[in-house]
Amino acid sequence: MPELTGKELRVVGFLCNWCSYGGADTAGVARFKQPTDLRIIRVPCSGRVDPLFVVKALLAGADGVLVSGCHPRDCHYTDGNFYARRRLEMLKRLLPFIGIDERRFHYTWVSASEGQKWQQVVTEFTNRLHQIGPLHAKKENEG
Amino acid sequence: MRVGVFICHCGNNIAGTVDVARVAAEMRKLPGVVYATNYMYTCSEPGQEEIKQAIKKENLDRIVVAACSPRMHENTFRKTVEKAGLNRYYFEMANIREHISWIGENKELNTNKAIEAVKMAVAKVMNDKPLYSSSFKVNKRVLVIGGGVAGMQAALDCADGGLDVVLVEKSPSIGGMMARLDKTFPTIDCSICILGPKMVDVAQHEKIKLYAYSEIEEIKGYVGNYQVKIRKKATYVDWTKCTGCGACMEKCPTRNAYDHFNFGVAPTRAINIPFPQAIPKKAKIDPTFCRQFTKGKCGVCAKVCPTGAINYEMQDEIVTEDIGAIVVSTGYGLFDLDKFPEYGAGRYPDVITGIQYERILNASGPTSGHILRPSDQAEPKTVVFVSCAGSRDKSLGVPYCSNFCCMYIAKQAILTKDHVPDSQSYVFYMDIRSPGKGYDEFTRRAQEEYGAKYIRGRVSKIYPKGKKMVVQGADTLLGTKVEIEADLVVLATAVISAPGAAGMAEKLHISYDTFGFYVESHPKLRPVETNTSGVYLAGACQGPKDIPASVGQGSAAASKVLSLFSKDMLESDPAIAQVNINACVGCLKCVKTCPFQAIKEEELRNGKKVAKVIETVCAGCGVCTSTCPCGAIQLQHFTDNQLLAEVNAICQS
Numbered sequence: 001m002p003e004l005t006g007k008e009l010r011v012v013g014f015l016c017n018w019c020s021y022g023g024a025d026t027a028g029v030a031r032f033k034q035p036t037d038l039r040i041i042r043v044p045c046s047g048r049v050d051p052l053f054v055v056k057a058l059l060a061g062a063d064g065v066l067v068s069g070c071h072p073r074d075c076h077y078t079d080g081n082f083y084a085r086r087r088l089e090m091l092k093r094l095l096p097f098i099g100i101d102e103r104r105f106h107y108t109w110v111s112a113s114e115g116q117k118w119q120q121v122v123t124e125f126t127n128r129l130h131q132i133g134p135l136h137a138k139k140e141n142e143g
Numbered sequence: 144m145r146v147g148v149f150i151c152h153c154g155n156n157i158a159g160t161v162d163v164a165r166v167a168a169e170m171r172k173l174p175g176v177v178y179a180t181n182y183m184y185t186c187s188e189p190g191q192e193e194i195k196q197a198i199k200k201e202n203l204d205r206i207v208v209a210a211c212s213p214r215m216h217e218n219t220f221r222k223t224v225e226k227a228g229l230n231r232y233y234f235e236m237a238n239i240r241e242h243i244s245w246i247g248e249n250k251e252l253n254t255n256k257a258i259e260a261v262k263m264a265v266a267k268v269m270n271d272k273p274l275y276s277s278s279f280k281v282n283k284r285v286l287v288i289g290g291g292v293a294g295m296q297a298a299l300d301c302a303d304g305g306l307d308v309v310l311v312e313k314s315p316s317i318g319g320m321m322a323r324l325d326k327t328f329p330t331i332d333c334s335i336c337i338l339g340p341k342m343v344d345v346a347q348h349e350k351i352k353l354y355a356y357s358e359i360e361e362i363k364g365y366v367g368n369y370q371v372k373i374r375k376k377a378t379y380v381d382w383t384k385c386t387g388c389g390a391c392m393e394k395c396p397t398r399n400a401y402d403h404f405n406f407g408v409a410p411t412r413a414i415n416i417p418f419p420q421a422i423p424k425k426a427k428i429d430p431t432f433c434r435q436f437t438k439g440k441c442g443v444c445a446k447v448c449p450t451g452a453i454n455y456e457m458q459d460e461i462v463t464e465d466i467g468a469i470v471v472s473t474g475y476g477l478f479d480l481d482k483f484p485e486y487g488a489g490r491y492p493d494v495i496t497g498i499q500y501e502r503i504l505n506a507s508g509p510t511s512g513h514i515l516r517p518s519d520q521a522e523p524k525t526v527v528f529v530s531c532a533g534s535r536d537k538s539l540g541v542p543y544c545s546n547f548c549c550m551y552i553a554k555q556a557i558l559t560k561d562h563v564p565d566s567q568s569y570v571f572y573m574d575i576r577s578p579g580k581g582y583d584e585f586t587r588r589a590q591e592e593y594g595a596k597y598i599r600g601r602v603s604k605i606y607p608k609g610k611k612m613v614v615q616g617a618d619t620l621l622g623t624k625v626e627i628e629a630d631l632v633v634l635a636t637a638v639i640s641a642p643g644a645a646g647m648a649e650k651l652h653i654s655y656d657t658f659g660f661y662v663e664s665h666p667k668l669r670p671v672e673t674n675t676s677g678v679y680l681a682g683a684c685q686g687p688k689d690i691p692a693s694v695g696q697g698s699a700a701a702s703k704v705l706s707l708f709s710k711d712m713l714e715s716d717p718a719i720a721q722v723n724i725n726a727c728v729g730c731l732k733c734v735k736t737c738p739f740q741a742i743k744e745e746e747l748r749n750g751k752k753v754a755k756v757i758e759t760v761c762a763g764c765g766v767c768t769s770t771c772p773c774g775a776i777q778l779q780h781f782t783d784n785q786l787l788a789e790v791n792a793i794c795q796s
Binding site for chain 1: 212213214215238240241242243245246247248249252253255256259260263645648649652654655656657662674675718736738739762763764765766768769770778781783786787789790791793794795
């Protein structure tokens, strides 16, 4: 794993194209510094995020997963984020049953104008994960 | 598979904090990647040319560009690869600028992150499928929401361009805020004299259908084919019969109705026509004040109306219009005085807002244009203006500048001197912001020619003393306390988003910022577009704006609509859901969850029931794909396989 230097963790983010991906862009344009652990996957809507994506990512090697969509009632697709909210809330409660600390998963809402909020979300979630530590410690030692 | 990867330096924007050469070198090691290079400005013409050349020379069939956000340049490069003969969906972008080089300080970590981001894009592009758009017909009618000066301009430009326009205005007359102003800066032109003819043009234009006193109930559909439900609110006056003679208003016994047009400077009648130049010039009953509604008996207006237009039984009516594009010009709102306890919170009649003073100055206003203060109808000799009443004040939730107050205060100070030559105006200001053409000269004129005294500082308290209002403040240039005994105090209250702005945005599926102002596609380059195709912005609904800027945006939005409608057919986005009928078990959960009713049940010839996507209606959200229990319905370009390929690229690298 040459890319994972030092203490960086593997964090996967699913961001909806219209709000949160834009919010992350806004944060970038404003040069709001953030931890570098997060890798972002662009999806059209948070409602596109299959809870299994989150599980698969966590099992495949991610230390944490972040999903971010438009604020409720402000979805580009009317109510995709309501579906996301139901599914992801359910997922959050299920994670302990497969032996994963539910704090490794976080979902939130960030609009395209909320660059500062995005910085805060990424920083807090990454810090939280660093406190918990890596999920796949054993594998990393082997590597 | 022959993937080509192009890493952009973006000058120093990326190359400054990412080792682009190393990223390119790493990519060359990936299976499937046959070509990887880094270039100064990939989006430039030679940069795009290099992609085209490489596609031909290296026989590339898939392209990855690692540069800025795909929200910025995805379309640019899609066109590039298309010109070189590839399908536009054989292209992916890795965002290594906004999401990497601009937010991380450590070059080593940034470079690693960039390598992984590009790897994800390569994994995605290797799973991409070619997609082809189909075309659909456009309904060339435009809806303009809000009949202020921006909306009127957009409506007129569209109508002059040959389009049918539906203009919806929620108050009884079009004209918006500009119709309430007395004069306009910096020319001191009469506001209604320049706006009135435009209003008449709107009323008389054969291409414009005006729904006044109406609101948007519901918007369905997509660009080119919207169905819009409009609620025509009950006016209790049959407008087909009303001639606007005003006999009802004269005889109405209720004289204490709130005057929305005059911002409550003086009361009006329960049945009224808002102002003499109103378009349409029709009467309307306010049922919260009308005795027929509050007490159950009166009927005076019905008796005096010469055409028998009064109808107390009238109900709201819902009409549906088919529309192809929408211009949103819903304007702005203003802070109420109750936000300012230190200035009396509206308890002192002689502390008023800028827009109220505008009505007092106006010849068609409640004082017929004579400056008379509300408490005792006396002519004020000392007038104090307080700028930034709420604006640029984080504690009140308005950190932004309201844009035009400095200018209208200067104008009102000039007009005060014109009306009352022996008067003295004082202006408390934080900064004088007058960056427009002829604007700075104007604020100087107010001071030098009209003797308005400008005091740099805030006002801490206003309280009554006899017939005077004592204004306590600071002069921060002299470092002294200031106390002025004023006859009238005018507060330039902060501009806020229009009431109900958030609800309207939700109906339109457009975004709004923390303050309720609508968000444009790009702050510099796409100022009137929204992220919802077919919906455009004009005027102060996007942020505080003065008249010329609003008019400019109105015309800009109209030109966008006209260019959209210059084609008879629009190309659909092929990134929509597709059903694999062999895998579909016909549970039809997707039909229930689809936010657009874009999926219906279809019976195959063998009797099997499956889901079918209506191509033109599908908006491509992918809710169905994550609903389907057997993976039978897949959102193209964002299929399970494609997204999981990205997940794996991160997790297994």
